[in-house]
Amino acid sequence: AQPSAPDPVAAPLRELPWGQLNFLHTTDIHGWWGGHLQEASYSSDWGDYISFAKHLRDRADADGTDLILVDTGDRIEGNAIYDSSKPRGKFTYEIAKEQTIDLICSGNHELYKAESADGEFYHTVPDFKDNYLASNLDIINPETGGRQPLAQRYKKFTTKNQGIRILAFGFIFDFTGNDKNTFVQRVEDTVKEEWFREAIKDKEVDLILVYGHVDIRSQEYALLYSTIRDAHWDTPIQFFGGHSHIRDYHIFDSGSVALESGRYMETLGFMSISGITTSRHQNPNTNSKKRTLQFQRRYIDNNLFSMHHHSGKNATTFPTQHGLNVSLAIGSARKSLSLNHIYGCAPRDLFVSRRPYPHNESIFTWLETELLPQSIKSRDPSKKALVIMNTGGIRFDVFKGPFTKDTKFLVSPFTSGIAYLKDVPYTAAKRVIKLLNNAGPILSSTNDANATFLLPPEHVAAARYRPHLFDSSPTDPSEHPNQDGMLDFASVDLGTRQHQGNQQPLRDTHHHHASTEPPPLIPGYTTHDDAGSDGDDTIHAPIQFYNVPNCIQAAVGFSPASVSGSGSSSDSAGPDSWVDGAEMVDGDESEPEVVDIMYNEFIEKWVLLALAYLGESYSAEDSHLYEDGKSFTDIMTDWVEGHWGVDDVDDDGEAGCPS
Numbered sequence: 001a002q003p004s005a006p007d008p009v010a011a012p013l014r015e016l017p018w019g020q021l022n023f024l025h026t027t028d029i030h031g032w033w034g035g036h037l038q039e040a041s042y043s044s045d046w047g048d049y050i051s052f053a054k055h056l057r058d059r060a061d062a063d064g065t066d067l068i069l070v071d072t073g074d075r076i077e078g079n080a081i082y083d084s085s086k087p088r089g090k091f092t093y094e095i096a097k098e099q100t101i102d103l104i105c106s107g108n109h110e111l112y113k114a115e116s117a118d119g120e121f122y123h124t125v126p127d128f129k130d131n132y133l134a135s136n137l138d139i140i141n142p143e144t145g146g147r148q149p150l151a152q153r154y155k156k157f158t159t160k161n162q163g164i165r166i167l168a169f170g171f172i173f174d175f176t177g178n179d180k181n182t183f184v185q186r187v188e189d190t191v192k193e194e195w196f197r198e199a200i201k202d203k204e205v206d207l208i209l210v211y212g213h214v215d216i217r218s219q220e221y222a223l224l225y226s227t228i229r230d231a232h233w234d235t236p237i238q239f240f241g242g243h244s245h246i247r248d249y250h251i252f253d254s255g256s257v258a259l260e261s262g263r264y265m266e267t268l269g270f271m272s273i274s275g276i277t278t279s280r281h282q283n284p285n286t287n288s289k290k291r292t293l294q295f296q297r298r299y300i301d302n303n304l305f306s307m308h309h310h311s312g313k314n315a316t317t318f319p320t321q322h323g324l325n326v327s328l329a330i331g332s333a334r335k336s337l338s339l340n341h342i343y344g345c346a347p348r349d350l351f352v353s354r355r356p357y358p359h360n361e362s363i364f365t366w367l368e369t370e371l372l373p374q375s376i377k378s379r380d381p382s383k384k385a386l387v388i389m390n391t392g393g394i395r396f397d398v399f400k401g402p403f404t405k406d407t408k409f410l411v412s413p414f415t416s417g418i419a420y421l422k423d424v425p426y427t428a429a430k431r432v433i434k435l436l437n438n439a440g441p442i443l444s445s446t447n448d449a450n451a452t453f454l455l456p457p458e459h460v461a462a463a464r465y466r467p468h469l470f471d472s473s474p475t476d477p478s479e480h481p482n483q484d485g486m487l488d489f490a491s492v493d494l495g496t497r498q499h500q501g502n503q504q505p506l507r508d509t510h511h512h513h514a515s516t517e518p519p520p521l522i523p524g525y526t527t528h529d530d531a532g533s534d535g536d537d538t539i540h541a542p543i544q545f546y547n548v549p550n551c552i553q554a555a556v557g558f559s560p561a562s563v564s565g566s567g568s569s570s571d572s573a574g575p576d577s578w579v580d581g582a583e584m585v586d587g588d589e590s591e592p593e594v595v596d597i598m599y600n601e602f603i604e605k606w607v608l609l610a611l612a613y614l615g616e617s618y619s620a621e622d623s624h625l626y627e628d629g630k631s632f633t634d635i636m637t638d639w640v641e642g643h644w645g646v647d648d649v650d651d652d653g654e655a656g657c658p659s
């Protein structure tokens with residue numbers, strides 16, 4: 001772990017259900033190679049994962065089973081170690097390649113920009129050679145200018161100890177936001193291709209493995225499942241997915257399941273399959289390949305307490321020299337990038353989903369009521385503006401205390417600036433936010449334009465496939481009243497951060513075994529999936545997560561009380577209410593005739609669509625860039641320095657902020 005990472009905390013654990021064939025799965029790492037430095041539950045780094053995998057591989061070799069490591073993409077964007085280096089990714093590829101990943105593919109973040117797709121071409125593909133698969137992804141070769149598969153389409157291999165013959169494919173979902181140098185072929189077209197049809201005709205396989213940067217409940221995986229099952233009625237099919245940033249497990253049938261392993265190095269997914277028939281291990285009781293199969297999953301919290309326990313090691317025996325070297329390399333990259341540099345001290349926690357919106361501790365309420373109106377200036381003092389941001393542009397929480405260079409990129413890694421359209425009729429402008437939030441026929445008519453893409457990934461997943469994930473019910477203050485009759489969130493959720501109540505930091509698993517007192521449960525993931533509620537390795541107290549709107553809006557140049565909010569009702573409004581929008585409140589200043597609409601560049605397509613629906617025709621050519629394209633990330637950081645900055649901070653990340 002990194003030197004400043006909090007010590008792990010003892011917690012009751014479920015064992016790893018080790019089997020004949022075992023997997024460790026990472027996804028959506030988004031550059032969190034250093035682990036979480038403010039959350040004890042996820043405080044292990046990539047070096048620890050290297051040590052952990054080594055111990056599990058040794059175990060497999062010792063008992064004659066197999067272990068396969070899978071990563072399903074989005075390794076970049078979302079952490080200062082990637083986003084603040086010049087060039088971006090300077091350290092990422094060197095760190096990633098230290099782990100022996102047996103199956104790896106691209107996510108959509110590797111493809112948003114031409115440079116990062118080239119990064120895959122020049123670094124990740126050669127680093128992982130035959131283990132990188134690109135079943136539906138092509139790239140323009142930067143050397144020749146010709147189009148070619150980013151990597152081989154599929155592969156067949158035999159596991160080391162069990163001799164299991166595996167046919168593997170590596171996909172990405174039907175992503176359309178990629179730069180011009182890559183081509184994502186829709187899955188429905190890929191399954192019709194000759195090479196795919198030929199590949200799945202192969203009967204000399206014991207297991208088919210489909211991994212990808214694809215939501216496991218998506219139509220893309222449903223189609224791959226049915227196509228493969230049609231060709232293989234009894235071959236086990238294992239899926240690994242990603243993209244939606246959640247823990248999930250889906251059962252297709254008794255011989256086919258899918259695992260998704262969260263985000264940001266919070267989770268190491270573990271999967272095992274037993275009962276696979278191989279040429280070495282014939283099942284004597286049946287001629288079917290799948291009848292005695294047993295699939296089991298576990299979501300491991302990425303911390304040393306879990307890792308020591310599951311590997312049967314302790315603080316002394318756990319770290320390997322290789323793992324330690326990688327932890328040191330991460331530490332020196334962080335130091336060279338000055339990631340502990342403090343811009344200011346956050347006076348309170350600000351959450352993406354762990355608070356309702358609006359709320360004093362909602363990061364979106366902070367943006368809407370403080371940061372945006374205090375940062376964005378209208379073109380001239382007589383002009384008013386409405387500033388719209390998509391909630392998906394905000395990637396992580398702010399914790400009370402030091403707001404560092406690390407925090408800056410965890411919260412807002414994207415490079416997009418603020419665009420604006422001048423002098424839009426106010427009657428239309430004020431309705432845009434409501435249209436974006438409650439969708440409507442245009443915004444949901446095609447996959448491409450679907451406004452759920454404005455949300456953070458977990459919320460996209462919830463909106464499309466898992467309505468139960470987030471709480472949309474209005475907050476009931478009587479549920480956890482504190483002295484003021486307000487919700488006492490401290491009693492609901494202290495998060496899994498360093499300062500977790502009276503939990504005892506644990507340096508060695510033996511401490512835990514010697515204790516007779518069961519430790520109090522730490523708040524954390526309590527996953528409900530197709531196999532039940534026993535998937536998490538750590539038994540946690542639940543955390544409440546709340547719905548967020550697609551977009552929020554701040555009013556610039558209006559008197560504070562004159563605009564009635566973001567139009568972000570979570571009810572499914574009918575056609576009449578889509579167009580209410582942010583209304584002037586009676587008795588305040590008169591409505592302007594025109595305003596500037598300002599918005600995060602990323603959402604331009606949706607803003608233009610909404611305006612067109614409202615009868616105002618604008619195109620991308622009509623938009624201008626605010627302050628020469630200054631990124632929202634920099635706008636936010638300047639605000640933090642101006643409002644939360646303190647004089648006597650040092651760069652150690654500790655001193656300077658009141659506790």
Ligand SMILES: O=c1ccn([C@@H]2O[C@H](COP(=O)(O)O)[C@@H](O)[C@H]2O)c(=O)[nH]1
Nearest residue numbers: 108243392393414453454455456457602
């Ligand atoms: O420039 C950008 C890129 C993405 N977003 C938001 O992120 C999600 C996609 O995130 P994944 O990690 O790929 O799942 C997208 O839906 C947007 O909400 C952004 O705001 N700006």
